[in-house]
Amino acid sequence: MTEVRHGLRGWGTEENPRNRFEKLSYERKDWNDDDPAPATLFLKDATRSIISSNDSPDVAFDASVNPYRGCEHGCVCCFARPNHEQLDFSAGLDFETRILIKQDAPELLRRELSLPKWRPEVIALSGATDPYQPIERRLELTRRCLAVLAEFRNPGVIITKNDLVRRDVDLLTEMTSWNGIVVFVSVTTLDLALAQKLEPRAAQPKRRLAAIETLSGAGIPVGVLVAPTISGLTDHEMPSILEASAKAGARFAGYIPLRLPHGVGRLFESWLETHFPDRKDKVLHRIHSMRGGRMNDPNFNSRMRGQGPFVWQMRDLFDLGCRRAGLDRSKPHLSTEHFLGNVDKQQSLFV
Numbered sequence: 416m417t418e419v420r421h422g423l424r425g426w427g428t429e430e431n432p433r434n435r436f437e438k439l440s441y442e443r444k445d446w447n448d449d450d451p452a453p454a455t456l457f458l459k460d461a462t463r464s465i466i467s468s469n470d471s472p473d474v475a476f477d478a479s480v481n482p483y484r485g486c487e488h489g490c491v492c493c494f495a496r497p498n499h500e501q502l503d504f505s506a507g508l509d510f511e512t513r514i515l516i517k518q519d520a521p522e523l524l525r526r527e528l529s530l531p532k533w534r535p536e537v538i539a540l541s542g543a544t545d546p547y548q549p550i551e552r553r554l555e556l557t558r559r560c561l562a563v564l565a566e567f568r569n570p571g572v573i574i575t576k577n578d579l580v581r582r583d584v585d586l587l588t589e590m591t592s593w594n595g596i597v598v599f600v601s602v603t604t605l606d607l608a609l610a611q612k613l614e615p616r617a618a619q620p621k622r623r624l625a626a627i628e629t630l631s632g633a634g635i636p637v638g639v640l641v642a643p644t645i646s647g648l649t650d651h652e653m654p655s656i657l658e659a660s661a662k663a664g665a666r667f668a669g670y671i672p673l674r675l676p677h678g679v680g681r682l683f684e685s686w687l688e689t690h691f692p693d694r695k696d697k698v699l700h701r702i703h704s705m706r707g708g709r710m711n712d713p714n715f716n717s718r719m720r721g722q723g724p725f726v727w728q729m730r731d732l733f734d735l736g737c738r739r740a741g742l743d744r745s746k747p748h749l750s751t752e753h754f755l756g757n758v759d760k761q762q763s764l765f766v
Contacts, residue, residue: 631664
């Protein structure tokens with residue numbers, strides 16, 4: 416299925432490309448400006464497990480919890496878009512408008528942390544889609560999962576583009592007291608006009624900086640993630656993003672060059688043609704240069720870093736920016752020694 420909704424505002428992409436797993440599809444070409452905007456549907460995810468694991472040497476954590484699948488933020492180049500195809504949806508508009516809700520996530524997390532086989536380790540919230548996307552304001556699944564981590568004293572790391580994370584300062588402060596939490600706020604650009612095109616329903620850049628300031632003021636370890644960094648479009652902003660984040664209270668920083676797995680490359684190319692036709696060739700040339708002549712490099716040890724002179728340029732710019740802003744390039748070490756397993760809890764009742 417390929418649907419193209421020309422003239423859509425507030426969405427990361429105008430397309431709903433064919434699912435790569437589908438053998439049959441249809442194409443509709445008769446959309447017009449009078450058609451209503453697509454409605455967002457929230458669907459129940461009946462998963463019976465919640466902690467996902469990965470064996471990638473490129474990812475800084477081995478375990479993650481994703482309360483939501485799909486993301487309302489609508490970031491056009493989100494690397495998680497292809498995951499939606501495994502659910503019989505599209506990586507395009509479906510990813511932004513068909514959101515699966517893991518309603519039992521907190522209860523499942525409590526059950527899995529209670530199992531004798533669980534060995535405490537850092538759990539990322541979420542590692543794929545944003546744990547603080549707009550629906551979280553109403554459902555509070557991420558907050559309730561954080562409460563479970565705090566209950567068991569199992570450490571966690573948060574990665575988000577939404578200032579809604581400020582709501583949970585109370586839980587994050589509690590977890591900080593036993594060295595159990597790190598928060599990364601992702602800041603892609605400080606240019607509001609660009610942000611509204613690139614990440615249409617994520618928090619505005621100034622609100623993300625305000626979130627850093629709030630968390631830092633509460634003593635919570637918070638850093639900035641300059642991601643994705645897009646060579647030829649946003650990479651020149653890296654020093655100013657690092658400086659602004661440090662002034663807001665960030666202690667450490669990281670960055671990730673743009674990744675475009677599977678069909679995300681075509682979505683991003685179409686987005687460039689719509690919003691930045693004058694820069695399209697330049698940006699695509701740099702992506703190909705950094706990814707071995709392709710739109711994406713899926714290989715371990717290189718997929719998160721890229722290769723070639725534009726990668727080296729980006730790395731040097733990041734290192735210089737961190738030194739000038741006084742930011743650490745490694746995140747704090749979190750502790751698992753305070754973990755309260757199920758046995759410990761039962762014994763504590765008799766103390």
